Amino acid sequence: MYPPNFDYVAPASLDEALSALAGADNAKVLSGGMSLIPLMKMRLVRPTTVIDISRIPGLDAITDEGDHIRIGAMVRHAQTATDPLVNEHATALAQAAAATADVQVRNQGTTCGSIAHADLAADQPAAILALGATMVAASVRGTREIPAAEFFVDTLTTTLESDEILTAVKVPKGGKSVYRKLGRRGSDSDYPIAAAAAWVDASYGTISDARIAITGVSSKPYLATTAAQAVVGTDGSSEAIAAAASQATDGVVVLEDLYGTVEYRTHLASVYVQRALEDVLQ
Ligand SMILES: Cc1cc2nc3c(=O)[nH]c(=O)nc-3n(C[C@H](O)[C@H](O)[C@H](O)COP(=O)(O)OP(=O)(O)OC[C@H]3O[C@@H](n4cnc5c(N)ncnc54)[C@H](O)[C@@H]3O)c2cc1C
Numbered sequence: 150m151y152p153p154n155f156d157y158v159a160p161a162s163l164d165e166a167l168s169a170l171a172g173a174d175n176a177k178v179l180s181g182g183m184s185l186i187p188l189m190k191m192r193l194v195r196p197t198t199v200i201d202i203s204r205i206p207g208l209d210a211i212t213d214e215g216d217h218i219r220i221g222a223m224v225r226h227a228q229t230a231t232d233p234l235v236n237e238h239a240t241a242l243a244q245a246a247a248a249t250a251d252v253q254v255r256n257q258g259t260t261c262g263s264i265a266h267a268d269l270a271a272d273q274p275a276a277i278l279a280l281g282a283t284m285v286a287a288s289v290r291g292t293r294e295i296p297a298a299e300f301f302v303d304t305l306t307t308t309l310e311s312d313e314i315l316t317a318v319k320v321p322k323g324g325k326s327v328y329r330k331l332g333r334r335g336s337d338s339d340y341p342i343a344a345a346a347a348w349v350d351a352s353y354g355t356i357s358d359a360r361i362a363i364t365g366v367s368s369k370p371y372l373a374t375t376a377a378q379a380v381v382g383t384d385g386s387s388e389a390i391a392a393a394a395s396q397a398t399d400g401v402v403v404l405e406d407l408y409g410t411v412e413y414r415t416h417l418a419s420v421y422v423q424r425a426l427e428d429v430l431q
Pocket residue numbers: 177178179180181182183184185186222248249250251254257258259260261262263265266268270271272273309313314315316338339340341
């Protein structure tokens with residue numbers, strides 16, 4: 150199926166892209182195209198202008214910024230999965246990227262595209278929530294930073310404005326993290342039915358801080374705050390982990406679809422929080 154007609158622009162600079170976005174009515178940013186193009190072909194999204202940011206130099210780098218790493222807008226999943234900095238300082242994100250789709254999608258789709266797209270079952274958002282990352286959003290009005298915890302509003306909806314481009318994600322260094330998922334059709338390389346990312350800061354045998362994020366289970370990826378609190382101040386004992394796992398879906402409306410009932414997803418959320426915590430505390 151072909152999408153309706155649209156204007157296509159491929160700016161050579163970020164400023165040009167931001168001006169094109171500000172000046173267009175009903176425009177969409179195109180990065181990897183792995184979600185936008187199928188939605189356009191199904192005519193679920195009908196932009197009149199598509200602004201392709203893939204030819205803008207400098208957006209495809211992962212850089213060490215001292216206390217954080219910066220992942221540019223055109224960094225592909227495959228690059229995120231294999232980058233040594235991401236693997237060392239943001240392990241959950243590297244694992245989420247490695248477990249995304251198939252090799253073709255990982256070579257084309259971008260980390261920032263996935264975050265901006267905000268599919269309720271996407272892998273990357275859970276990782277960046279658990280890691281306490283910050284989104285960098287640019288527009289002709291300037292640049293602002295949005296904490297991950299304030300970014301995801303609902304399915305396919307974020308706090309990005311329509312004239313903003315997500316130019317990078319900043320991931321703070323410190324702590325340890327993992328991402329564990331059960332993909333649809335029993336494959337770990339498919340959208341998750343349920344998945345959990347866990348980040349902990351532990352020293353001298355005590356967990357001083359923790360974040361747990363869950364995806365695939367509700368209408369948006371979310372921070373399981375009470376679950377994380379259950380392990381803070383403990384030594385990560387099996388009792389503390391079980392207490393955290395039992396609170397994985399507290400305060401959340403659990404999704405039901407052809408991949409799983411509410412009961413099944415609630416159970417999976419608990420199981421994957423337990424696995425993520427056990428692995429990160431090893
Ligand atoms: C067969 C298949 C299997 C998949 N399996 C998985 C999976 O297992 N797990 C998973 O998490 N994902 C999966 N995906 C989705 C994939 O990860 C996409 O790459 C990702 O969702 C979107 O990234 P993209 O760069 O392709 O974005 P695009 O498709 O280019 O854009 C997606 C949306 O985000 C917006 N956008 C993109 N970049 C920016 C930006 N920098 N600033 C502002 N807005 C922006 C676009 O306007 C559009 O609305 C799958 C996709 C396919 C086709």
